[in-house]
Amino acid sequence: MAGNQTGSISLICTANAAAPGGHYAQAVVHQGVLYVSGQLPIRADGVHSADQPFEVQASIALDNLVAILSAAGRSTSDLLKVTVYVAGIEHWPAFDRIYAGYLGEHRPARAVVPVPALHHGYLIEIEAVARSG
Template identity: 80%
Template sequence: MAGNLNVIQTANAAAPGGHYSQAVSHGGVVYVSGQLPVRANGEHSADQPFEVQASIALDNLLAILSEAGLGPRDLLKVTVYVVGIEHWPAFDQLYAHYLGDHRPARAVVPVPVLHHGYLIEIEAVARTAHKEPL
C-alpha cells in the first residue's frame, strides 16, 4: 500500500473474507475493519447464541489491537451492528466486561441482516499515539 499506510494482520483473528485488511494504521490512528464472529481458525459461529457471537467478535477486535501493540484503552470509537436491538443489553454487559472502565465513543446500530446470518459485527478506530491521557 502507498504512503504511510500500514497493514495490520494477525493469525489470532479471523482472516479477511474479501478484498480488505483486518486493520490499517495511518497518522497515529488504527482503523479496524468490521469483525464478524468468525473464529481465528475460520470456524463460523452463526448458529451460536448472541453472547457467544459477541464474545468472538470482541476477541477478534482485541487480537487485532494487540497485533498493533494496542489494547482496549486505545479505542477511540466503536461501531456495533446488531441484528435485533433486543440484544443491546447483553452486548452492553459484555462490552463493559471487555473494556472495564474505558468508555470510547460508540454507536450501536440495529440492522435487519448481516453477512452469513451473523447477529453482530464490530468495527473500531484506535489511537497509536499516546499524547493525550485517557
C-alpha cells in the same frame, strides 16, 4: 507493529483473528490512527459461529477486535470509537454487559446500530478506531 508497509499506511494482520473474507485488511494505521475493519464472530481458525447464541457471537467478535488491537501494539484502552451492528436491538443489553466486561472503566465513543440482517446470518459485527503509537 505487524503488517506490510504501503506508503504511509501500515496494514495490520494477525493469525489470532479471523482472516479477511474479501479485499480488505483486518486493520490499517495511518497518521497515528488505527482503523479496524468490521469483525464478524468468525473464530481465528475460520470456524463460523452464526449458529451460536448472541452472547457467544459477541464474545468472538470482541476477541477478534482485541487480537487485532494487540497485533498493532494497542489495547482496548486505546479505543477512540466503536461501531457495533446488531441484528435485533433486543440484543443491546447483552452486548452492553459483555462489552463492559472487555473494556472495564474505559468508555470510548460508541454507536450501536440495529440492522435487519448481517452477512452469513450473523447477529453482530464490530468495527473500531483506536489511537496508535
